[in-house]
Amino acid sequence: MTIPFPAVPSGLWAAAAMIAAIVLASTAGEVLTAAAMKSVGDLDEIRARDGLMGAIRAVLTCPLFFAGVGFLALAFFSLLFSLNHLPVSLVAPASSSLTLVTNAIAGKFFLKENVDRRRWTAAILVCIGVYLLAH
Amino acid sequence: MAHLTGISLAHPITLVAAVFTPWIVLGIALLIGFFASYLTALSWADLTFVLPATGLGNVVVALLARFWLHEPISLARWAGIVLITVGVGFVTQGPSLTENTAIEAPSRAEEMRPVLEKEQVR
Numbered sequence: 281m282t283i284p285f286p287a288v289p290s291g292l293w294a295a296a297a298m299i300a301a302i303v304l305a306s307t308a309g310e311v312l313t314a315a316a317m318k319s320v321g322d323l324d325e326i327r328a329r330d331g332l333m334g335a336i337r338a339v340l341t342c343p344l345f346f347a348g349v350g351f352l353a354l355a356f357f358s359l360l361f362s363l364n365h366l367p368v369s370l371v372a373p374a375s376s377s378l379t380l381v382t383n384a385i386a387g388k389f390f391l392k393e394n395v396d397r398r399r400w401t402a403a404i405l406v407c408i409g410v411y412l413l414a415h
Numbered sequence: 416m417a418h419l420t421g422i423s424l425a426h427p428i429t430l431v432a433a434v435f436t437p438w439i440v441l442g443i444a445l446l447i448g449f450f451a452s453y454l455t456a457l458s459w460a461d462l463t464f465v466l467p468a469t470g471l472g473n474v475v476v477a478l479l480a481r482f483w484l485h486e487p488i489s490l491a492r493w494a495g496i497v498l499i500t501v502g503v504g505f506v507t508q509g510p511s512l513t514e515n516t517a518i519e520a521p522s523r524a525e526e527m528r529p530v531l532e533k534e535q536v537r
Contacts, residue, residue, distance in 0.1 A: 310462060313454070314461075317458040318457070318458070322459045323454065323455040323459070324455065324458075324459065339454060380466060383462060383466050384463050387461065387462045387463040392513070393462065393463050393513045398505055398506065398508065399463045399464070399506055399509065402503065402505040402506035403466075403467055403502070403506075404502075405501055405502030405505065406467045406470040406498070406499050408498050409470065409494075409495040409497075409498030409500075409502060410470055410473055410495065410499065411495070412498065413473050413477055413492050413495035413496065413499070
């Protein structure tokens with residue numbers, strides 16, 4: 281027996297809030313993980329100098345990395361929660377494509393990355409592409 | 416997972432047993448490989464460079480579904496594949512890492528000074 285999903289089962293605002301929770305948690309996770317890896321330094325160089333175990337140790341002794349992974353886990357469980365209430369064909373493309381745009385904004389403001397016109401264009405093209413591919 | 420018998424919350428131990436299924440083991444190993452590569456990329460490139468580039472994974476999945484599993488791909492999905500490919504092509508044409516201009520600028524000026532002084536002497 282299959283249970284049909286209504287078009288917008290829990291109301292528009294509830295659906296938007298669930299997707300927003302996934303997008304926010306995943307953006308925080310990505311930004312913290314990226315900041316952690318920048319603070320660790322080039323992993324290829326660390327591996328060449330201290331071996332694979334040295335590189336793993338460098339990552340696992342960085343507290344920011346665990347903060348990032350914590351938020352990524354929160355994003356994953358928010359995704360599971362929303363899949364219980366909303367159709368996957370809405371949640372998966374909406375969250376993964378919106379995350380690209382919020383990450384471009386967060387990268388510019390929190391990581392001080394140079395998000396030029398080229399990167400904006402890429403983020404928006406991939407965002408629309410992911411939506412078209414996944415919905 | 417589709418090959419396994421139904422897993423219910425009443426018997427959570429079946430979920431633990433599922434972890435040791437060969438396909439799940441292979442899936443977990445590949446996911447660890449993905450995360451290790453992703454972290455390595457983030458250690459030398461910007462997040463706004465790496466993240467759009469990982470979008471190419473969606474294209475690989477769609478092409479595998481088309482040519483290996485023989486699933487049909489609609490016109491909208493082909494359009495999505497083209498947009499992602501163009502987007503990734505765009506971002507890879509630029510620099511992968513934001514140069515720290517506050518540190519870089521004086522050092523470049525220092526490097527140029529002897530050259531400039533030599534020119535002035537001439």
